[in-house]
Structure formats: C-alpha cells, structure tokens
Amino acid sequence: MTLTADTGTGAGTDTAGQEQAAAATAVAEPLFEIVPLSGNIGAEIRGLDVRALDEREVAAVRAAWLHYKVVFFPGQHLTPAEHLAFARRFGEPTEGHPVIPGLDGQPEVFEIDYSKARELAAAYGRVGTVSRGLDWHTDVTFVKRPPLGSILRAVVVPPAGGDTLFSNQEAAFAALSPALQEFLGTLTAVHNGEAQFKGILDLVGEGRWEGETFVRLEPATHPVVRTHPETGKKSLFVNPGFTSHIAELDRAESDALLAFLYQHSVRPEFTVRYHWQEGTIGFWDNRATQHAVAGDFGDAHRVIQRVTLRGDEPR
Ligand SMILES: [Fe+2]
Structure with missing residues (x-):
C-alpha cells in the first residue's frame, strides 16, 4: 500500500x-x-x-x-539524540524507566544489553532471563499512568533470533464472546512492579516517574478492559508481566480467569513476530498491545535502546 x-x-x-x-x-x-x-x-x-x-x-x-499498533522503520541508524527527537514528535518522553537509570546525560533513553545476564536478571527478575528472553508484557503497567507508547532502536542485533513478538489486544478482546466481554468490563486488575523491580529499586535507592521520586512501588489498579483514548476502541489490559490479580474476584477465580486471558491474548492470529536489523526503529502503542522477546539468541550480543512516551490513566 x-x-x-x-x-x-x-x-x-x-x-x-x-x-x-x-x-x-x-x-x-x-x-x-x-x-x-x-x-x-x-x-x-x-x-x-x-x-x-x-x-x-x-x-x-x-x-x-x-x-x-506497531510500525517499523528499517534503515534509520539514529543517534540517541535523534531517537529522542523523533519520539518528541509523537508525545512527551518520560524518564527512561521508573526504576532502571537511563543513559548518562540522556535519562530518557533506556538501554538493555541482553549480554549482561546479571543486569537483566536484576532488572527483570522472573519475567526475563538471557536464555528465555522476556515473557509477554505491556510496558510499565504498574504505575497510575502507564506509557502511551515506546520507541525502540535496534542497536546490536544477534546473527539469528532475538525477535520481538507483538500482540493486538483489541483483536483479542473483539474475539471474546459478548457475555465474557461484558463481564470483563465490570472488573479491575491490580498491577504490581515489586516482584520484578524491588531488587533493583533497593539497589539504586529511589525510582522516578513523571518527575516524582519514590522508594517503593505502590501497586496500581486499572480496568481489565480499557477504552483507547484516541480511537475509542476497547482492548484487554492485563498482562502476565505485571498483573497480580483481579480485584473483584476470589484469588482462585482470578488465577483461572487470568490464565485463560493470558493464553487467549497472545493467540497466533493476534500477533506479529519481527526480526530486527541494526538501525531499525520500532514504535508500538502500549495501550493496546503486549510484547515479548524470543530468548533464542544464546550468548550472542543484543542491545536495544528505548524511549517511552507519557500516557494517561487507563479508563
Ligand atoms: Fe517491554
């Protein structure tokens, strides 16, 4: 087209x-x-x-x-400053990450070097390891206003593997039966970043998000089904990275429902799998997607940098 x-x-x-x-x-x-x-x-x-x-x-x-929901721009080869300038055309960059410090001199640029196993394990805990990549998640949903979107720059790409998978959470919601859609619309879920980030938060002393500093991560509660502020479309808004439970349900009920939703929300027909080239820029809508990193690149070097855009409170 x-x-x-x-x-x-x-x-x-x-x-x-x-x-x-x-x-x-x-x-x-x-x-x-x-x-x-x-x-x-x-x-x-x-x-x-x-x-x-x-x-x-x-x-x-x-x-x-x-x-x-996610667009890729191959062959761009931006500097961190150009990456940040591109991001500013679409929104207001946040701190690179609430807990993990950004680049020296450019705190809005968050770098992940997957070769640094201990760093990754400290940063991502149970969600990510070098051998397993990063499990399905939506970025930073454990704060009151999760990011609108993220812009990723592929800096070092392994010779094979290291793909990122994205899943369309509007399509996932639309594929549910009307009765379940209606029920899910009555629920809220608790998102908690402590399981993954408490270790590194304790290490760095304090985190920072939207200009506010904090020493511990308070859980955030969001609707299970959110309405997109720009398109008005509804999408599922729970993810195995950060959602701990559904507030209105008994824990066993919550576990069973979330297990179903996690499986359903990443069915192959809702997803795309992208193989990076160095210099490619990827830009995703964090309000209507989940993503995961395939951990199939062994000891090969993989480095990405990410700039994150400020979002609103999910409704
Ligand atoms: Fe992510």
Whole structure:
C-alpha cells in the first residue's frame, strides 16, 4: 500500500476507502509505503527519513501507528539524540524507566544489553532471563499512568533470533464472546512492579516517574478492559508481566480467569513476530498491545535502546 497526502491513514479496510486511496495514489505524490506484516497487527513504513518528518508525515505516521499498533522503520541508524527527537514528535518522553537509570546525560533513553545476564536478571527478575528472553508484557503497567507508547532502536542485533513478538489486544478482546466481554468490563486488575523491580529499586535507592521520586512501588489498579483514548476502541489490559490479580474476584477465580486471558491474548492470529536489523526503529502503542522477546539468541550480543512516551490513566 502506498500512502499519499490525500488518503489520510491509508489504513482503512472499507472498500470505498481503498478505492479512494487507489484514485488518490494516481494523482498525489506518495508520502511513504506501508507494508502490513500480518493480518491483525504490524506494518513496515518505508521511504521515510524519520529525522526529517514534516507535519503531514507525522500525522500520517500517527494514523498508521494507531491502526497497525506497531510500525517499523528499517534503515534509520539514529543517534540517541535523534531517537529522542523523533519520539518528541509523537508525545512527551518520560524518564527512561521508573526504576532502571537511563543513559548518562540522556535519562530518557533506556538501554538493555541482553549480554549482561546479571543486569537483566536484576532488572527483570522472573519475567526475563538471557536464555528465555522476556515473557509477554505491556510496558510499565504498574504505575497510575502507564506509557502511551515506546520507541525502540535496534542497536546490536544477534546473527539469528532475538525477535520481538507483538500482540493486538483489541483483536483479542473483539474475539471474546459478548457475555465474557461484558463481564470483563465490570472488573479491575491490580498491577504490581515489586516482584520484578524491588531488587533493583533497593539497589539504586529511589525510582522516578513523571518527575516524582519514590522508594517503593505502590501497586496500581486499572480496568481489565480499557477504552483507547484516541480511537475509542476497547482492548484487554492485563498482562502476565505485571498483573497480580483481579480485584473483584476470589484469588482462585482470578488465577483461572487470568490464565485463560493470558493464553487467549497472545493467540497466533493476534500477533506479529519481527526480526530486527541494526538501525531499525520500532514504535508500538502500549495501550493496546503486549510484547515479548524470543530468548533464542544464546550468548550472542543484543542491545536495544528505548524511549517511552507519557500516557494517561487507563479508563
Ligand atoms: Fe517491554
């Protein structure tokens, strides 16, 4: 699909929209090319230099990002400062991470070097190990206002493996029966970062998020089904990385329901699996997705840097 200035997102699925897009493509200069990567989530955006986006391109990228949930820009090779500048076109960067310090001089840039096993184990505890990658999660849901999105830069890519998988939580919610959708809409879930980050928080002394410092992580409570603030669409909003339990249920009921939802929410048809190249930028909507890292790269070097955008309170 080729996106033009006259066709808006180009991400619509209705026939009229496609015909309109086809007609406009014939007369307007293409802004960029969108290549969908699976049936439900993910697309590559080609033909853009993300260092030099004009306002039309920013709006079109945002629309494509909202539709595809995660978009990738191969061949960008940004510096950390350029990475941060790109992120600022789409929102307000947060601290790199609430607990793990960012790069020296650039606290908004959070680096993970997967070769540093002890560092990773300290940072991710039960969720991540070098041999197992990172299990399914949504970034930083254990705070009151989890991030809107994250922008990842592939710095060092293993010769094989180290892919990231993303799952569309709107599609997962839409595939549930109406009765279960309705029930889930009455529930809230507790998200707790202590299991993973208490160790490193104790080590670094204090954490920082949205300008506030803290010495312990208070759990956050969010709706199990959240409504997207930009699209109005509903999605599942629980994840095995940080959700501890459903507040309104008995613990055994909560465990059983969450186990079902975790399995359902990452069914293959809701996912895309992306193989990185050095220099690729990936940008995901953290409000409607989960992601996981395949731990199949052994001792090979893998380094990513991430900039995170400030989000709102899930509703
Ligand atoms: Fe993550």
